[in-house]
Amino acid sequence: MSWNVSNNPAPWWRTLAFRLTAGYALAGLCLVFLATASLYLVLRTELEKSTDLFLVDKLHVVRTLLRERPQDWDGLREEIELESAARRYQQFYIRLLDEHNAPVLATPGMAEQLDLSRLASQTQSHPTRAFSMRGRHKQSFRVTTAPAEVGSPSTSTDTIEIAIDVSQQEALLARYRHWFWAILLGTLVIFPLVGYQIARHGIRPVEEIATTARHISSKNLRERILPEGYPFELASLARTFNEMLDRLEESxxxxxxxxxxxxxxxxxxxxxxxxxxxxxxxxxxxxxxxxxxxxxxxxxxxxxxxxxxxxxxxxxxESPLTQLRREPVDVAELLDGVREYYEGSAQDGGISLTTAVDSQPVIAELDRNLVQRAVGNLVSNAVAHTPVGGSIVLGTALATAAEGSTVRIEVSDTGEGIPADALPKVFDRFYRVDTSRSKASGGTGLGLAIVQSIMVLHGGNVEIASQVGQGTRVTLRLPVAAAR
Ligand SMILES: Nc1ncnc2c1ncn2[C@@H]1O[C@H](COP(=O)(O)OP(=O)(O)O)[C@@H](O)[C@H]1O
Ligand SMILES: [Mg+2]
CATH class of the missing domain: 1.10.287 (Helix Hairpins)
Known part of the structure; x- marks a missing residue:
């Protein structure tokens, strides 16, 4: 016997535990990556959108003031200064340039935060768009510029610049990115560990089954697997395995x-x-x-x-190569032959031996010698176990069912009968109710075993019914036509 194959540890990359772990970790990693990355993108877009909306809104206010009250500089200044002062954490600055790009008006303190000459040159290169820019103290600004008509009808076209400090948002996004990498790194470490534990836990029953199987030999068929706590599929595998062992042990x-x-x-x-x-x-x-x-x-x-x-x-x-020599057999005639053969010994025992046959002939494709032998074994048992004055009847009949016709052969006697607890065992080889094996009562306990194997060879079956003190009836059922 060679256990080498199962004892050699498989290379780790071919183990089920590794494959499950790798699959689990990879799936987990992808999921976490996609989830956090998409959340980050959504957050960034939303922040940008709200900033841009704010800028468009401001632009609209300033434009309206310029168009409708072109001479009201105080109103304009007030509007710009007030709004700006109210926003402590997201400072914004507004500047107005005239047609010749000379500054007309600006939020106080703007020059300390922004390099205004750089702002002017950026404005000229993006006259109607939003762009990002660094402040003097490394802050981030989002700037939007647009032309604005002064007065209505318009007397000239000024340029508005609005810059808003978005450093807070940038910092928030940067923190988010740090967390993103930290979470990804954690996932990289934790998922394989957790996955490995789960895989090991799931595979343990399989290993236990393998260990049990390895211990089993013809001398040790006692071992069984205790499928307690196993998941359903493996518990049923273990049960099937145990049942197989039961059968092996029994045979x-x-x-x-x-x-x-x-x-x-x-x-x-x-x-x-x-x-x-x-x-x-x-x-x-x-x-x-x-x-x-x-x-x-x-x-x-x-x-x-x-x-x-x-x-x-x-x-x-029992050999699978055994072939039957089937031929059409008149069953009534066959029973008559058997009766004649046993007539003498029945008479010696003071027993009447008769056949009860349908008027219709019962013809079936059978191996004549074997069926004769089976019926003979039954009659010899009946003769041996029926006292003086008893009777034995051999009967046959055809039965037609959906699965095809069968021929039934019955041997019934009025003999001593078989106790109910012995009945299931009478077909076992060497089983005898009277274990003394006295020569007087005949056989070796192989008679009914032979009857059964002849029935199996023909694709039929045998049944026995008995009452102690009343008699025994054995029924053979054989398919009329040989199965192809
Ligand atoms: N017709 C019967 N009446 C009573 N007992 C029977 C009958 N047929 C079989 N038996 C019981 O079944 C046992 C097994 O029968 P069998 O296999 O033919 O073995 P054997 O006849 O060699 O003892 C017999 O020993 C007997 O005890
Ligand atoms: Mg016998």
């Missing part, structure tokens, strides 16, 4: 009991022959005495050869 037991029985049954006649021969040879005998000894030796030899041919028959019947 191993049957085989070893069988060989012990064979040994016993072969030894008895051999010992008898030997004993008789030894006694006979111990001193000189008369011719009659020698004849007696030879006679009983012959009897034992016949018993022995019958036993051996029964055993051979059973062994052959």
């Amino acid at each position: 191993f037991e049957r085989i070893s009991r069988f060989s012990a029985d064979i040994a016993h049954d072969l030894r008895t006649p051999v010992n008898n022959i030997r004993g008789e021969a030894e006694v006979a040879l111990a001193r000189a005998r008369t011719v009659d005495e020698y004849r007696d000894v030879l006679g009983s030796c012959l009897e034992e030899a016949v018993r022995l050869s019958e036993l051996i041919s029964d055993l051979l028959f059973l062994a052959r019947a």
Whole structure:
């Protein structure tokens, strides 16, 4: 036996635990990456959108003031200064340039925060768009510029610049990015660990099943798996495995009991022959005495050869190569033959032996010799177990069912019957209700086993019903036509 294959540890990348872990970790990582990255993008877009909306809104206010009250500089200044002062955390600055790009008006303190000459040159390169720009103290600004008509009808076209400090938002996004990488790194460490634990936990029952299987040999079929706490699929695997072991154990037991029985049954006649021969040879005998000894030796030899041919028959019947010699058989005629054969011994025992057959002929494709042997075994049992005055009836009938016609053969007697607890075992090899194996009651306990294997060969079955003190009925069912 070679366990090498299973004992060599598989390379780690081929283990189920590794594959599950890798799959789990990869899926987890992708999910976390997608979730955090998309949240980041949404957040950034939303912040930008709200800033741009604010800028457009301001632009609109200043434009309206310029168009409708072009001379009201105080109103304009007030508007710009007030709004700007109200916003402590998101400072914004407004500047107005005239047609010649000379500053007309600006939020106080703007020059300290922004490099105004750089702002002017940026404004010229993006006359109607929003752009980003750094302040003097490294702050981030979002700037929007637009032309504005002064007065209505317009007398000139000024340029408005609005800059808003977005450093807070930038800082928020930067913090978010840091967390993003930290979470990703954590995922990279934690997911494989958790995944590995989960995979190990899930695989443990499989390993336990493998360990049990490894311990099992023909001498140790006792081990079973305790599927407690197993997930459903593996519990059912373990149960199936246990059931298989039950069956194996049972058939191993049957085989070893069988060989012990064979040994016993072969030894008895051999010992008898030997004993008789030894006694006979111990001193000189008369011719009659020698004849007696030879006679009983012959009897034992016949018993022995019958036993051996029964055993051979059973062994052959189990081989898958066994072929039946099927031919159309008139079952009523076959039963008559059997009855004739056993008539003498039935008469000797004071038993009536009759056939009860339908008027219609029952013809089936059977192996004549084997079916004869099966019915013969049943009749010989009935004769052996029916007392004086009893009766034995052989019957047959056709039964038609959806699965095809079957022929039924029944052997019933009014004999001693079989106790209910023994009934399921009578088809076992060597099983006998009377275990004394006295020569008087005949057989070796193989008769019904042979009947059963003949039925199996034909694709039929056998049933037995019995009442102690009332009698026994054995029913054979055989398909009329051979299965193709
Ligand atoms: N017709 C029957 N009536 C009573 N007992 C029976 C009958 N047929 C079989 N048996 C019981 O079943 C046992 C097994 O039968 P069988 O296999 O033919 O073995 P054997 O006839 O060699 O004992 C018999 O020993 C007997 O106890
Ligand atoms: Mg028998």
